[in-house]
Amino acid sequence: MREITGxxxxxxxxxxxxxxxxxxxxxxxRAFEHPCKIRFVxxxxxNLAGGRIKIRHVGGAVIAIDPEDYIGWAIFRTGSYEPxxxxxAMKIMTAAxxxxxxxxxxxxxxxxxxxxxxxxxxxxxxxxxENCAALCANxxxxxxxNVVVFHGAVGAxxxxxxxxxxxxxxxxTVAVAAGRPVLGNGGYWTASTPLQNLLDALAQPATRPVLxxxxxxxxxxxxxxxxxFAGPFRPKNILIEYDRTLGAAAWGCYExxxxxxxxxxxxxxxxTGRPSSGDGPLLEENAWVRDRxxxx
Numbered sequence: 001m002r003e004i005t006g007x008x009x010x011x012x013x014x015x016x017x018x019x020x021x022x023x024x025x026x027x028x029x030r031a032f033e034h035p036c037k038i039r040f041v042x043x044x045x046x047n048l049a050g051g052r053i054k055i056r057h058v059g060g061a062v063i064a065i066d067p068e069d070y071i072g073w074a075i076f077r078t079g080s081y082e083p084x085x086x087x088x089a090m091k092i093m094t095a096a097x098x099x100x101x102x103x104x105x106x107x108x109x110x111x112x113x114x115x116x117x118x119x120x121x122x123x124x125x126x127x128x129x130e131n132c133a134a135l136c137a138n139x140x141x142x143x144x145x146n147v148v149v150f151h152g153a154v155g156a157x158x159x160x161x162x163x164x165x166x167x168x169x170x171x172x173t174v175a176v177a178a179g180r181p182v183l184g185n186g187g188y189w190t191a192s193t194p195l196q197n198l199l200d201a202l203a204q205p206a207t208r209p210v211l212x213x214x215x216x217x218x219x220x221x222x223x224x225x226x227x228x229f230a231g232p233f234r235p236k237n238i239l240i241e242y243d244r245t246l247g248a249a250a251w252g253c254y255e256x257x258x259x260x261x262x263x264x265x266x267x268x269x270x271x272t273g274r275p276s277s278g279d280g281p282l283l284e285e286n287a288w289v290r291d292r293x294x295x296x
Contacts, residue, residue: 015079018054018062025053029067029076041076042068055079058090059116061142063108064134070170071106081109084271085239085286089211092237093117098210099203101125101235103154103195103223106171107134110213115144122146123202127153127163127190128174148202153192153216156225161192166217175217194226199233206232208296213239215286218246221260229264238289239271244281254278261289 017023025048029041045053045067052064053076065072075081089110093100097119102111105124115122124139124147126132132151139147153161153176162181166173181187200206212235214220220240227233241247242257251257258268258278268276269288276287 015075016056018056019049021049022053022055025049025067026055026076038073057109058086058113061112061116061138063112063138064141065107066134066171068169070167071109071172075109082284082286085284086110086113088271088273088288089114089213089239090117092211093120096210096236099123099207101195101199101203101209101212103213104174104215104217105135105149106131106215108138111135111147112138112142112144114211115139115142115147120146121148121203123148123150123199125150125152125154125198127151127161127192128165128171129188131171131174134171150198150202153190153219154195154198154226155192155219155222156194158193158197159191160189163188163190172215173217176219176222195223196226196228196231196233199227203233209233209235211235211237211239215241217241218250220247221250224260234291236291236294238266240287240289241285242282242287243285247285257287265292266290267292 017026025041025044045051052066054062054064055075057063065075067073067076071081090113093114094117097117100114100120100122102122102124105111105126108124111122111124114120124135126135136149155161162177162179163174164177164181164187166175168186177187181189214223216223247257261268266289269290270276270283271286271288272283276282
């Protein structure tokens with residue numbers, strides 16, 4: 001298979017169905033459009049494929065996606081999700097295999113790809129029960145032995161967090177809710193611990209993460225507040241979500257977001273490696289934060 005900047009580009013394999021039923025559904029889903037197509041595809045997936053379609057992912061992993069989910073549907077239709085950000089993660093981890101921490105792992109799109117790299121170790125963190133079950137299923141499906149899963153959240157201090165999905169049909173919108181969770185409306189409590197404490201327990205011997213990916217729907221400042229940047233787990237690279245709505249609400253403005261990292265000795269880029277100035281939206285709403293000191 002050919003590789004460009006760490007991501008497989010062989011379109012005969014990447015993003016294609018594994019079973020015959022998967023391949024047939026994908027071929028139909030990417031063909032001509034008609035008004036009832038989404039509803040019909042999802043009905044077929046439920047009745048013919050057990051509700052999840054299996055596709056071939058980066059590194060040869062097999063990922064089961066849910067076409068009724070916003071992210072799953074995007075992958076079903078295009079074969080990829082956040083391709084530039086994933087390519088960056090693969091490039092970083094391939095160049096220096098080591099510890100990858102996936103904060104907001106969802107069903108394992110990044111985790112399972114990085115786990116295919118020899119020498120990589122992964123800690124996947126996911127607070128949502130449904131997402132975490134899908135994550136564990138995808139890990140088991142590929143027989144991955146270099147992944148540890150934490151079913152919970154990370155924040156500034158130990159405690160309980162009220163959680164909810166901002167959009168019921170989008171697994172990527174699991175977020176910390178204001179106030180108490182609304183039971184019966186997708187709300188629930190989850191345990192939270194500082195990221196530093198979690199890494200103390202799970203990343204032994206203590207090793208600097210090569211990359212920490214953080215996608216937690218506006219809770220990124222609290223995740224980072226629970227990490228000692230002067231300690232043994234100071235990350236070499238961070239791939240972090242920053243969008244113009246949740247990011248601005250969480251940080252106040254892009255300048256505050258950038259200042260947090262520059263004051264700690266990091267430079268900011270977009271996911272293609274261009275210096276990030278905050279002018280206009282970031283590609284795929286992700287930023288690459290790189291430590292100026294890349295020594296072990």
